[in-house]
Amino acid sequence: MEDKKKPHVVIIGAGFGGMRVTRTLAKADVEVTLIDKHNYHLFQPLLYQVATAGLSVDDIAYSARAMVRDRKNVIFRMGEMTDVDLEQKKVILNNGSVNYDYLVLATGGTTNYFGLESLEKHGFSMKTLDEAVTIRNHILYQFEKAAFEKDPEKRRSLLTFVVVGGGPTGVESAGALSELIHLVMNKEYPNLNFKEVRIILVEASDKLFAAMPAELRDAAVETLIRKYVEVRLCVQVTNYDGQFLTLKGGEVIPTHTVIWAAGVKAASIMHKIAVEKDQIQRAIVNEYLQIPEHPEVFVIGDSAHFTLNDRPLPMVAPVAIQQAEVAGKNIINVLKGRELVKYVYKNLGNMATIGRNAAVVHIGRLKMKGFFAWLMWSLVHILRLIDFRNRFLVFTKWVWDYLFYDRLVRIITRQ
Amino acid sequence: MEDKKKPHVVIIGAGFGGMRVTRTLAKADVEVTLIDKHNYHLFQPLLYQVATAGLSVDDIAYSARAMVRDRKNVIFRMGEMTDVDLEQKKVILNNGSVNYDYLVLATGGTTNYFGLESLEKHGFSMKTLDEAVTIRNHILYQFEKAAFEKDPEKRRSLLTFVVVGGGPTGVESAGALSELIHLVMNKEYPNLNFKEVRIILVEASDKLFAAMPAELRDAAVETLIRKYVEVRLCVQVTNYDGQFLTLKGGEVIPTHTVIWAAGVKAASIMHKIAVEKDQIQRAIVNEYLQIPEHPEVFVIGDSAHFTLNDRPLPMVAPVAIQQAEVAGKNIINVLKGRELVKYVYKNLGNMATIGRNAAVVHIGRLKMKGFFAWLMWSLVHILRLIDFRNRFLVFTKWVWDYLFYDRLVRIITRQ
Incomplete structure (x- = not known):
């Protein structure tokens, strides 16, 4: 039978x-x-750390086949x-x-570019591994070009980095970019003046981290400003041709780098x-x-x-x-012919990091900022990584970077 | 003045x-x-481990600027x-x-393709980081295709991997490829029969490791055969169209993968x-x-x-x-107006690994093979890596892979 x-x-x-x-x-x-x-599961919350040279692609991408290989009734297909x-x-x-x-x-x-085709064409998106590596290569390459660019206007344009979007991805990217540039790369370009570097975070609404309580939002803005990030609220982006970013109202920012983290x-x-x-x-x-x-x-x-x-x-x-x-x-x-269960949303809270010793955490009534929030953010993200080896390697890299103000993955793999 | x-x-x-x-x-x-x-120094001897999913690109590529940043009279330019x-x-x-x-x-x-244009066009070279990543992506992708390929001829062709060149790079690549496939990937493709996999190492002369003494050459061949690598000596490659590799004498091997390690x-x-x-x-x-x-x-x-x-x-x-x-x-x-010194070659010997517990080492009168040769090979290569963090991460990955028969970097980053 x-x-x-x-x-x-x-x-x-x-x-x-x-x-x-x-x-x-x-x-x-x-x-x-x-x-x-793809043949891998991607740990998206740390993608911005690949884009800013802190982690390698395989630290946050894990073979999908390896994840299901012990499950007898599951087949993976790429x-x-x-x-x-x-x-x-x-x-x-x-x-x-x-x-x-x-x-x-x-x-x-x-x-989601909300129909802004010029941004879609010339800006950088950061949703896939490939896009994150493209951003890393691009950022590092701007410094290589700037180091031997004698025209100060062109040099400043190469050294201006705009992140659009004041949600967790935008804020975390801007913070990580600042640390890469001002804590690590500033030791390695003796002929560059790092005061020429601009990192600008642009947000269309009047606040960063819209989902967070006011005191944590304020703490995030303060931290970013301390990290030399220009925070521009209530500013909308209208056009970008790869060299000049136009804001609503007419202001034009010369820049070769616009990272779009404003919509999904x-x-x-x-x-x-x-x-x-x-x-x-x-x-x-x-x-x-x-x-x-x-x-x-x-x-x-x-x-x-x-x-x-x-x-x-x-x-x-x-x-x-x-x-x-x-x-x-x-x-x-x-x-099994049983009654279906309804989905009930449980709000687990929000957390985001803005760099070393700086994070904001909001879970239920708990509001934390600063060092302990940052420790908690780090712990939660380490534990959520897929397997022990990923956890161990990411932990090792974070500790190293923290102690020695380093970023290992500062290599340009393509242009 | x-x-x-x-x-x-x-x-x-x-x-x-x-x-x-x-x-x-x-x-x-x-x-x-x-x-x-490039903006990095590449540790070429381990490039084949990137091609076979054992190491990530940044494990063997190190920022050139970081290497010279403490040298006041040195400027790096990309x-x-x-x-x-x-x-x-x-x-x-x-x-x-x-x-x-x-x-x-x-x-x-x-x-060096020695004028074989079809090989240059359709074969894989393995001299740069980008080429090594391309090989890794390609190898992994062949298995994804083969897993759902019903035509047995096409499937066998997807699963046939040819390495041309019996020097250290060719032998090490063939050995590492065998371990990736037969120790790691064989657990993850329940609908593939791994007896259909062929790894063929082709060498034009009558020996592998021409620079090594006979007993070490023999040990290498034995190890490869134990690892299911077909060793074909005195065989020349004449043409490859991306699907069929033609050998001198007329034999044709259907294969989608020819790695060329036969000349520099x-x-x-x-x-x-x-x-x-x-x-x-x-x-x-x-x-x-x-x-x-x-x-x-x-x-x-x-x-x-x-x-x-x-x-x-x-x-x-x-x-x-x-x-x-x-x-x-x-x-x-x-x-300083001093007399120039002449270059005198010091032969430091040769070593190569063929996989876990297997290597050959020839230094002066010392000839070693097997486990202790492999330990020595591992130690020498770890110590020659650039900085402590690279050493530590590579060491960690090797120990993990050794203990758990794993390779972490099994992700296809492009096709």
Whole structure:
């Protein structure tokens, strides 16, 4: 007698959400295919440290196959989803197609330029490993060019770095960039005057870290200013041609480097999925995280629009992980004929670091800043890394950089 | 009264030779400009470990500026030499030009395909960091493709890896590739049969490690065979179209991966330098390492042709380092009006590793193989790395990989 074929769950995306669904289903009576266009899981919260020469790519990228190799019912497939046939229950990849009984879309987010095409063309996005390495190479190369540039205007333009976006990514990037330049590189360019360096953080609203309480927001601004970062609030960017950044109101900043950390939207593949979506292409899900017309399709994390008090949830890792657990459980519930569970958002708080000894932490009623907040940020991020070796290597690098004011990865791998 | 301007020494190349000249001249009464097209010093002997996912790029690449930052008379400049005007004593770069009083050419070697254009076009060279990362990405990607390839012929072709060249680089690469595949990756592709994998090491002469004594050569062959590497001696490669590798005699091997480690020649910039050269573009130098017609120009390492017993010296790091010390001293000798010293080659021996617990070491009368040779190889290479942090991180990774049969850098960063 032939065994009944087990239900096939296809998970698109090996980010925080996709990996957690995989883990939730690892012992269930289903076959799982985990698909990602990369062969690794990326620890995105530390991507900015790759962009600022503190960590190597493999410190924060971990083989997806290694992560699932002990799970007997899981197969990893490297492939890029190009379409979904919701009627036929089939996912189309760039290298084949896969049928599913249940589908979990955990395709994550991508940079949102809000229609500013010139920024999309000439600015730097920082959502992928490749983009982070591109930024690192570019920043280091500007100094190599500036060191032998005799025209002071051109030199200042090479040494002006603009970060757009006052959320955690923008603030952390600006802080890390300042430390790379003013604590490390300033020892190595004897013919450069580091007073010519400008780091400018531009934010369209009137505050950094909009989600944080006022005292922590103020602490972040103070820390940035102490680190020679110019904080420009209520400033909108309108155009950038690769050499001149134009602000609303007409001010022009000559710069070769604009890092865009001002917006996120759902991954562009969501355009192909013909269901109800919000303005930034997130699929509207029900309280069980299903697409209402296709209850066999679950959407989680940055690809999902889940409303709480009339507002969609923030596009952050904790939401993706919480939703992954609910989606995984609900697939099991459906299979066992049990009632589905509703997703309930738990706010785990926010934290961000602005550099050595400086961070802000807001968890429930706890508000911390300064050294102990920074220790807590470091500990939480070390522990959240995937395996022991990553943790050990990142810890070693952080301690070294802290003690010796160093950054190891100051190499230009391409131009 | 104005100070007399110090003599200006320009060093081209921040490899083993160039860095050693810099160090030799660091306290001399000269101004030194060290120029390299990359902003880092590369520890080439471990490049094959980057290609086989054991080490990250920054483990073996170290900021050139960091290396010279404490030397007050040394300036680093990132730039690619495009020409030299020997009469005007001027080096032309892609981003400017520099006048010199003394010039040291330490431009290193590049891959020599011996005119086999199809191999140059479709094969992989492994002389630069970028090439090593390209090989790593390519190897890992072949397995991702093979895992879902149903046609057995195509699958076998994806899983066939050919290394051409039986010198240390070829043997070490084949051994490391075998360990990556048969000790690490074989746990992660449940739908692949690893008996379909072929690793073929092709050598045109009748022996591997031509410079080693017979018993060590035999030990190397035995170890490779134990590691499932097919060793093909007396076999010449004639053509490769990216899918089929043709051997002399007509045999055709279907393969998507041919790594060419069969030859070296002087860096192509040496074509521009109008002095007497040998067939592989190395400048003929006198016993003081000068170009005879231009005694202010010194050439060392892979760019120099220095004859001993009617044969040119091997193109290896120890020769470059020894010559760098002599060239540096001779510049000081010229300036002080002292007699120049002659370069005398000291054979420091040879060593190579074929994988865990397996290496061959030949130093003077000492011949070692197996575990203790491997320990010695590991120790020597750890100690030769540039700084303490590199040493510590590489050591950590080696110990981890040894204990857990792991390779951390199994990520495909581009395709």
